[in-house]
Amino acid sequence: xxxxxxxxxxxxxxxxxxxxxxxxxxxxxxxxxxxxxxxxxxxxxxxxxxxxxxxxxxxxxxxxxxxxxxxxxxxxxxxxxxxxxxxxxxxxxxxxxxxxxxxxxxxxxxxxxxxxxxxxxxxxxxxxxxxxxxxxxxxxxxxxxxxxxxxxxxxxxxxxxxxxxxxxxxxxxxxxxxxxxxxxxxxxxxxxxxxxxxxxxxxxxxxxxxxxxxxxxxxxxxxxxxxxxxxxxxxxxxxxxxxxxxxxxxxxxxxxxxxxxxxxxxxxxxxxxxxxxxxxxxxxxxxxxxxxxxx
Numbered sequence: 001x002x003x004x005x006x007x008x009x010x011x012x013x014x015x016x017x018x019x020x021x022x023x024x025x026x027x028x029x030x031x032x033x034x035x036x037x038x039x040x041x042x043x044x045x046x047x048x049x050x051x052x053x054x055x056x057x058x059x060x061x062x063x064x065x066x067x068x069x070x071x072x073x074x075x076x077x078x079x080x081x082x083x084x085x086x087x088x089x090x091x092x093x094x095x096x097x098x099x100x101x102x103x104x105x106x107x108x109x110x111x112x113x114x115x116x117x118x119x120x121x122x123x124x125x126x127x128x129x130x131x132x133x134x135x136x137x138x139x140x141x142x143x144x145x146x147x148x149x150x151x152x153x154x155x156x157x158x159x160x161x162x163x164x165x166x167x168x169x170x171x172x173x174x175x176x177x178x179x180x181x182x183x184x185x186x187x188x189x190x191x192x193x194x195x196x197x198x199x200x201x202x203x204x205x206x207x208x209x210x211x212x213x214x215x216x217x218x219x220x221x222x223x224x225x226x227x228x229x230x231x232x233x234x235x236x237x238x239x240x241x242x243x244x245x246x247x248x249x250x251x252x253x254x255x256x257x258x259x260x261x262x263x264x265x266x267x268x269x270x271x272x273x274x275x276x277x278x279x280x281x282x283x284x285x286x287x288x289x290x291x292x293x294x295x
Contacts, residue, residue, distance in 0.1 A: 002222035005213060006070030014156035017213060020225075021206045022152030029145035036138020071219070088230060089223035091216055100273040101208040101228060106235030107266025108201045111175065114259060115144045117240045125252060126187050140194075147195045151202030160207035161278050167207070168271040171200045175263040183256035204270075 001020040008016030038044035073079065090098055115122070123129075123136035155163055178193035212228065213221055239262060243255060250258075 001225050003070055005221055007068070014210060017210045018153045018156035018206050021209055022149035022202060025145040025149035025152070025202060029142055029149065032138045032141045032145065036135050036142075040132060040135035040138070087223050088227035089220060090227065091212060091220065091224050094212065096273065096277055097212055098224075098228070100270055100277070101212045102231045102235070103266055103273070104204055104208045104270045105228060105232035107262065107270070108205055109232045109236030110239045110262060110266075111197075111201065111259065112144055112148075113236050113240050114255075115141060117243070119144075121252075122182060125182070126185050126190060143191055143194050144198050147198035148202035151199035151204075152206040154199075155203040155206055156210070158207070160211045161274060163207055164204065164270065164274045165278075167200055167204050168267040168274070171197065171204060172263050172267040174200060175267075176260045179256040179259050179263075183253040208270075 004020045004023065005013075005016035008014075008019075034044075035049060038049065039046065119140045120133055120137045123133050123140055127136050129136060155167075174193055174197045178190065178197050181190035181193060209225075209228075212224065216224060239259070243250060247254070
């Protein structure tokens with residue numbers, strides 16, 4: 001991801017952060033669609049899917065070898081060991097920005113992890129079709145990942161401080177509506193609100209990462225991203241852990257209302273922190289986000 005940010009074309013630095021956020025969603029979207037259709041209609045076996053994946057990984061390795069390195073440093077085994085050793089680093093002078101980004105990532109990933117864990121149950125709840133549950137699960141997860149990727153790219157060039165003031169309240173409103181359609185099932189409204197929510201999540205993540213990496217040195221980015229994603233992976237596991245281990249008898253209605261509270265807490269926190277960090281306008285000006293600049 002750090003390499004993607006470093007390799008962005010001159011004048012389009014936002015493309016690097018957008019790609020690092022949206023790239024994973026594009027892969028998840030493609031994989032879920034191919035797997036869902038292929039397995040549901042017996043067009044391809046799980047073994048064949050893994051073989052295709054391995055072949056693609058080899059192709060990717062070739063592209064990496066042909067690509068340009070962003071760090072001007074000589075290769076050595078010692079440096080390789082150092083790079084592969086887990087390291088975390090807070091961005092200098094931007095602890096508050098990191099806290100805001102971490103809250104946003106943990107909250108957003110916590111939402112999407114709900115679909116990673118329970119998409120098949122949601123498919124059965126909404127459609128009551130056991131025969132096509134694999135395909136329906138893939139369609140639901142596709143609705144999570146595709147708009148997420150589009151959102152990441154769409155807002156890449158916007159002013160993050162100003163945009164987050166709108167995106168966070170909309171995320172709470174649309175997210176609450178979406179979870180209500182699970183508590184009280186309604187297929188059409190569910191897919192409409194899930195599409196909008198996924199778009200807003202991708203947009204928010206892209207903007208938060210843009211703020212966090214603004215002004216950072218090339219040598220710092222990998223450690224900053226590693227720390228952010230470590231926090232996001234650990235924190236976002238909390239909702240599913242509670243559902244699977246603590247509240248094992250919770251109904252979809254109870255789970256849905258709990259996630260509405262979850263969305264409210266993290267969107268409110270990001271919204272308030274963003275307002276606070278915007279107050280002394282020089283704070284964001286240091287990151288080259290001009291108050292009058294919408295791009």
